[in-house]
Amino acid sequence: MNQRRGWRWPARAVYGAVLGGVLGVAPALACAGELQGASLSPLWGLPFAGMLLSIALLPLLAPLFWHHHYGKVAAGWALAFLLPCAAVFGPGAATAAFAHALLAEYLPFVLLLTALFTVAGGIYLRGNLHGSPALNTALLGTGALLASCMGTTGASMLLIRPLIRANDNRRHVAHVVVFFIFIVSNAGGALTPLGDPPLFLGFLQGVDFFWTLRHVWDKALFLVGALLLIFYALDSWFYHRREELQPTDPTPDTHALALEGKVNLALLAAIVGLVLLSGIWKSPVVFELAGVPLGLPGLVRDGGLVLVTLLSLRATPAQVHADNQFGWAPMQEVAKLFAGIFLTITPVIAMLQAGTQGPFAAIVGAVTRADGTPDPAMYFWASGALSSFLDNAPTYLVFFHTAGGDAATLMGPLAPTLAAISAGAVFMGANSYIGNAPNLMVKAIAEDRGVAMPGFFGYMLWSGGILLPLFLLMTWICFL
Structure with a gap:
């Protein structure tokens, strides 16, 4: 301005x-x-x-x-x-400030989320899965693998409805959704730039596409593996309680398992392709609207996402939407809340980007050792703590540049530091409902289906009791 x-x-x-x-x-x-x-x-x-x-x-x-x-x-x-x-x-x-937040940040975000929400809502798994501990654990593990291929948002929107429907005859479902947010909506996206926006920004800054896979796989395996074991034990305890299963299944279905709305699988692949293309394609063509420069690749991506959304609504059979109980209420809630978040976060991000010259200099300065070398453990916790409540993509960039900003150096001699920044930004987005975009969306969908989800602080009791001890152990094993 x-x-x-x-x-x-x-x-x-x-x-x-x-x-x-x-x-x-x-x-x-x-x-x-x-x-x-x-x-x-x-x-x-x-x-x-x-x-x-x-x-x-x-x-x-x-x-x-x-x-x-x-x-x-x-x-x-x-x-x-x-x-x-x-x-x-x-x-x-x-x-x-309003135009920049709206045109450069919020609209691309909400268009992507709307496209994924619509396309995933047009895919229906016919046949009734039964939410046993083994099946639930398998679905969470599958979601973790899919998250790095189609993004945490894509994997979350694809699997959350079948998971809730599989467990709709159980009295305790909230813990299933909480672990889904931990694993599918966050930790699973740590392996490729397609998985989570911070890693995609790193890719645009020159980080090799497979660098994160080579250097963060062990941290992701530790976290996802530990969470799956904890979940299986907890879910088994609930499952074998006398009153856990309801006498009748609310959604009985004797059909064999079959996937309906298959056209949306191709549209889902198109979304991933559009996002990846917008990062790789370099064009000098720039349009300006209300003083905000809009590059041609981003406009093509956003236009493509609108087209994909309309195609999905047109091509999906009405019965599939009905069976999926597809409605716009969760999307409306997330869109309105994140509009407020994107605007009010503007000065906070500006103060963080000021680095040691800004009011948050103590946070930025805490990641450097007395001898001037970066401290990977502190980078992990600083990037993670801020990513728990702020947009994890600009938080990643802040610490990427604090560590020098040279991709070749960060991938080489400072590889532990870049791994710490990547892991913190992705993993700790699970610490609160607003730490990562799909968290709040999954909560809204679950509540729309009648699941009594914990409130903001209730969720943080779950993340504090389960995730923080794992992060401390990861720090001791990987970053000290």
């Missing part, structure tokens, strides 16, 4: 001076639609904190209000950032 010379309304000077003094900001803004993080106060992160607390607390304290007005709450926190931004830096700056 460029520093504004306009908006000469007299109240602007007074209001801007007051807010500038309270928030401790400098009047200058960076170009390219980004705030200068080094000049911002941490208080600019309050709308983002409010957004997170609303997601965490309002479903517990005011569930009826939240159910009907979560979109208005998200819009309110977005305005809590945009209006002070307009007052301090000018309406043009706020407009630029």
